[in-house]
Amino acid sequence: MTEPSAAVPKDGRADLTRDVILIGASAGGIQAISKLLAELPPKLRAAVAVTLHRSPSHPSMLGSIFGARSKLEVVEPRGGELFEPGRVYLAPPNRHLVFGGGLVLLNDGPKEHHSRPSIDVMFRSGAQNFGSRVIGVILTGHLADGVAGLSAITNEGGLSIAQDPAEAFAPSMPLNAVTHDDVDVIVNLNAAAEVLSKLVESKGVDAAARTHGARRLNPVLPRDV
Numbered sequence: 001m002t003e004p005s006a007a008v009p010k011d012g013r014a015d016l017t018r019d020v021i022l023i024g025a026s027a028g029g030i031q032a033i034s035k036l037l038a039e040l041p042p043k044l045r046a047a048v049a050v051t052l053h054r055s056p057s058h059p060s061m062l063g064s065i066f067g068a069r070s071k072l073e074v075v076e077p078r079g080g081e082l083f084e085p086g087r088v089y090l091a092p093p094n095r096h097l098v099f100g101g102g103l104v105l106l107n108d109g110p111k112e113h114h115s116r117p118s119i120d121v122m123f124r125s126g127a128q129n130f131g132s133r134v135i136g137v138i139l140t141g142h143l144a145d146g147v148a149g150l151s152a153i154t155n156e157g158g159l160s161i162a163q164d165p166a167e168a169f170a171p172s173m174p175l176n177a178v179t180h181d182d183v184d185v186i187v188n189l190n191a192a193a194e195v196l197s198k199l200v201e202s203k204g205v206d207a208a209a210r211t212h213g214a215r216r217l218n219p220v221l222p223r224d225v
Helices: 029-039 062-069 119-133 147-155 172-181 189-200 205-209
Strands: 020-025 047-052 073-075 087-090 096-100 103-107 134-138 159-163 185-187 214-216
Touching: 020 029, 020 119, 029 047, 029 062, 029 189, 047 096, 047 119, 062 073, 062 087, 096 119, 119 134, 119 147, 134 147, 134 172, 134 189, 147 159, 147 172, 159 172, 159 189, 185 189, 185 205, 189 205, 189 214, 205 214
Parallel strands: 020 047, 020 134, 047 087, 073 087, 134 159, 159 185
Antiparallel strands: 096 103, 185 214
């Protein structure tokens, strides 16, 4: 995947190209991510990266679990792979997933929110590398990992989505996102894949939010396109 080619115009309206989806989750995230990936279309014109808080030492079958449900190819990168549309890149245990030069990279940087991989680290790197092309998604989880990173995405003209805290297994992460980031769209998990597909297809935030089970948090934001 190439570097961003368009900046955010001065009037605040972000470029309509949305081809990077970054998903973060913690407690309850296996079930939530499995459901979301199962409903994303097989020809989605976006690259997807997932950070889920996971044990640094125990063997994991997460890649296989997600891959069995997803219509997109799911990989646990070793670092240095092209970040390509139509694939899902899952952060491996004890490594931060970041980006550079259109590649998926891994590092052993300090834990954030007691976690490595950290959602904030992935979100910030995505915002720095892909700007307004990014859609950041916060799903179920405890505490606040991902909230600062989600703000970094919106500050670069990207879009932010949070699972409805009322339905989340662990509501803290999406609730903190709603409280502190003014997310663009709040979704029930059943609506998340359709909302993301509409945004990737450049149908606009309002059109995406009209999906059953989704709603705008703040309909007067200048990013409403």
